[in-house]
Amino acid sequence: MLNIDMIQAARERIASRIHRTPVVTSRQFNEAAGKEVFFKCENLQRAGAFKIRGATNKILSLTDEEKRRGIVAFSSGNHAQAVALAGREAGVRALIAMPTDAPQAKVAATREYGAEVVFYDRQKQDREAFALDLAEREGLVMVPPYDDEYILAGQGTCGLELLEDVPDLDCVLAPCSGGGLFAGVATAARAANPSIRCYPVEPADGDDTLQSLRKGERVTIPPPATIADGLRVQIPGRLTFPLTQKLADDVLTVSDDEIIETLRFLLFRMKLLVETSGATAAAAVMSGKLPTDVKRVGVILSGGNIDPGLLVKLL
Amino acid sequence: MLNIDMIQAARERIASRIHRTPVVTSRQFNEAAGKEVFFKCENLQRAGAFKIRGATNKILSLTDEEKRRGIVAFSSGNHAQAVALAGREAGVRALIAMPTDAPQAKVAATREYGAEVVFYDRQKQDREAFALDLAEREGLVMVPPYDDEYILAGQGTCGLELLEDVPDLDCVLAPCSGGGLFAGVATAARAANPSIRCYPVEPADGDDTLQSLRKGERVTIPPPATIADGLRVQIPGRLTFPLTQKLADDVLTVSDDEIIETLRFLLFRMKLLVETSGATAAAAVMSGKLPTDVKRVGVILSGGNIDPGLLVKLL
Numbered sequence: 001m002l003n004i005d006m007i008q009a010a011r012e013r014i015a016s017r018i019h020r021t022p023v024v025t026s027r028q029f030n031e032a033a034g035k036e037v038f039f040k041c042e043n044l045q046r047a048g049a050f051k052i053r054g055a056t057n058k059i060l061s062l063t064d065e066e067k068r069r070g071i072v073a074f075s076s077g078n079h080a081q082a083v084a085l086a087g088r089e090a091g092v093r094a095l096i097a098m099p100t101d102a103p104q105a106k107v108a109a110t111r112e113y114g115a116e117v118v119f120y121d122r123q124k125q126d127r128e129a130f131a132l133d134l135a136e137r138e139g140l141v142m143v144p145p146y147d148d149e150y151i152l153a154g155q156g157t158c159g160l161e162l163l164e165d166v167p168d169l170d171c172v173l174a175p176c177s178g179g180g181l182f183a184g185v186a187t188a189a190r191a192a193n194p195s196i197r198c199y200p201v202e203p204a205d206g207d208d209t210l211q212s213l214r215k216g217e218r219v220t221i222p223p224p225a226t227i228a229d230g231l232r233v234q235i236p237g238r239l240t241f242p243l244t245q246k247l248a249d250d251v252l253t254v255s256d257d258e259i260i261e262t263l264r265f266l267l268f269r270m271k272l273l274v275e276t277s278g279a280t281a282a283a284a285v286m287s288g289k290l291p292t293d294v295k296r297v298g299v300i301l302s303g304g305n306i307d308p309g310l311l312v313k314l315l
Numbered sequence: 316m317l318n319i320d321m322i323q324a325a326r327e328r329i330a331s332r333i334h335r336t337p338v339v340t341s342r343q344f345n346e347a348a349g350k351e352v353f354f355k356c357e358n359l360q361r362a363g364a365f366k367i368r369g370a371t372n373k374i375l376s377l378t379d380e381e382k383r384r385g386i387v388a389f390s391s392g393n394h395a396q397a398v399a400l401a402g403r404e405a406g407v408r409a410l411i412a413m414p415t416d417a418p419q420a421k422v423a424a425t426r427e428y429g430a431e432v433v434f435y436d437r438q439k440q441d442r443e444a445f446a447l448d449l450a451e452r453e454g455l456v457m458v459p460p461y462d463d464e465y466i467l468a469g470q471g472t473c474g475l476e477l478l479e480d481v482p483d484l485d486c487v488l489a490p491c492s493g494g495g496l497f498a499g500v501a502t503a504a505r506a507a508n509p510s511i512r513c514y515p516v517e518p519a520d521g522d523d524t525l526q527s528l529r530k531g532e533r534v535t536i537p538p539p540a541t542i543a544d545g546l547r548v549q550i551p552g553r554l555t556f557p558l559t560q561k562l563a564d565d566v567l568t569v570s571d572d573e574i575i576e577t578l579r580f581l582l583f584r585m586k587l588l589v590e591t592s593g594a595t596a597a598a599a600v601m602s603g604k605l606p607t608d609v610k611r612v613g614v615i616l617s618g619g620n621i622d623p624g625l626l627v628k629l630l
Binding site: 046274311315 | 334337339340342358359361363420582583584585586587588589619623626627630
């Protein structure tokens with residue numbers, strides 16, 4: 001099971017290949033939210049999201065034989081770009097399975113990073129089965145988006161850095177899709193401060209983790225329509241779910257309107273471009289979802305790869 | 316004349332009231348520009364621009380009697396917001412003279428910060444005379460946008476921080492309007508590294524500093540139409556011009572198209588919202604205006620306060 005030593009090892013492995021992203025504050029946000037908030041800017045990370053951390057850690061941990069075979073990943077976006085970039089830098093062939101309705105900017109960026117893109121139909125095909133089939137046919141190594149301890153350890157480095165910069169936080173919030181970012185960040189945060197509260201944040205319309213925690217087992221929900229296109233998974237990960245059960249103090253949910261309002265605030269007040277999925281944790285703070293006794297809050301702004309067309313529509 | 320001791324003193328005075336803004340890098344930008352570029356993110360500064368540095372330094376240096384009388388400033392935008400915010404925090408009444416065509420976002424922000432706004436016609440009235448008249452009638456202390464050593468020393472703290480974070484730069488670039496940011500940054504940079512090259516950057520359509528340096532005296536140009544609304548001054552400052560003569564290795568100019576292209580790159584690739592004026596120094600690097608022997612480049616991203624309507628138009 002994921003532990004702090006694996007996250008420390010990941011940090012050693014990837015440090016020279018990623019940005020140590022800044023932590024920023026905004027008195028305007030603090031006034032609006034009634035909290036003291038510290039934003040970990042993974043939207044300023046390489047390839048525009050935290051995903052490069054896990055992908056780099058995984059690829060650098062492959063054997064030489066595995067590297068020669070090449071890698072495959074399935075992703076609605078940021079994981080794809082991360083695997084493509086980390087693969088190119090490690091000299092490893094990368095194939096990416098993406099849904100036909102993935103944002104154009106993400107498809108283009110994935111190709112720019114040198115990966116081959118293969119499309120599947122999100123409504124009809126199971127992406128994991130599709131990618132596993134690809135892996136088998138072409139002899140590739142799967143780089144999963146979250147259900148892999150090297151991936152989780154890589155994402156955890158983001159929490160490690162945040163707690164180093166701001167040790168005395170009452171809680172930390174991370175957007176939650178498959179749960180990899182949350183599991184990594186919460187593991188690192190608890191190791192630094194055993195009493196810190198940890199909250200995954202989901203779109204209200206894509207609350208598979210909330211439903212699963214309530215039921216005590218992994219629940220599958222219908223394909224969510226949320227504007228947070230990076231958080232449209234239908235079921236928590238196999239590896240991540242027990243970690244979420246162990247680490248989450250509660251699951252917070254936000255509406256599309258709350259996400260959009262926060263995205264605009266982050267852009268026009270704080271000058272940070274954050275994608276819809278990346279703004280969910282901030283949206284939970286802004287819309288008052290935290291307990292009142294929580295004062296000092298760490299928020300992961302997890303990514304900034306928004307489609308220009310969608311951005312114009314939201315503004 | 317402005318010197319490094321005044322900038323050091325300013326830093327002591329204002330440190331607790333401003334952000335130490337991050338310096339970020341982007342391999343994508345480096346590849347596109349063929350340089351190694353370090354961006355000082357003053358768009359992430361309080362009130363959205365470097366201007367809070369000078370305004371805070373000036374206001375904290377007033378006598379108690381001056382503070383009781385109140386302050387007045389003229390500005391097309393960022394200086395106004397900075398004076399309004401610094402004034403409110405120091406408990407000083409602030410009156411701001413703004414052009415009738417100032418971006419709505421900047422007028423609204425200035426009022427939100429608690430200042431009173433008085434409008435003048437940019438085509439018909441001289442803003443400095445208008446503000447001086449206001450100051451006299453109401454007994455207020457003028458907080459000029461650049462022709463004041465406390466203001467210049469405050470802006471210089473931005474260069475001080477950049478050179479502390481990245482000491483081995485070949486050159487530093489700053490957007491140039493009245494010349495206050497450039498004079499401050501170049502003074503700090505030269506003190507840290509006597510051989511560093513310093514470049515003010517102007518819109519091609521608002522090149523009063525370039526023309527003035529060529530002629531050896533301050534030249535007045537017609538009201539510029541450049542999209543860089545913060546750089547529409549018609550003549551370099553009285554105090555700043557001799558500093559620019561002493562410190563500028565050359566003046567670089569950029570077109571509106573080069574500014575817009577760079578603004579889009581900064582937003583979509585680097586996830587930073589930078590206003591048109593604030594992107595000019597980056598635009599000069601991106602569009603190849605630097606000598607080829609310059610490798611390590613410091614760029615001030617001076618502000619991020621763009622009108623939402625203008626942003627949507629540019630996207």
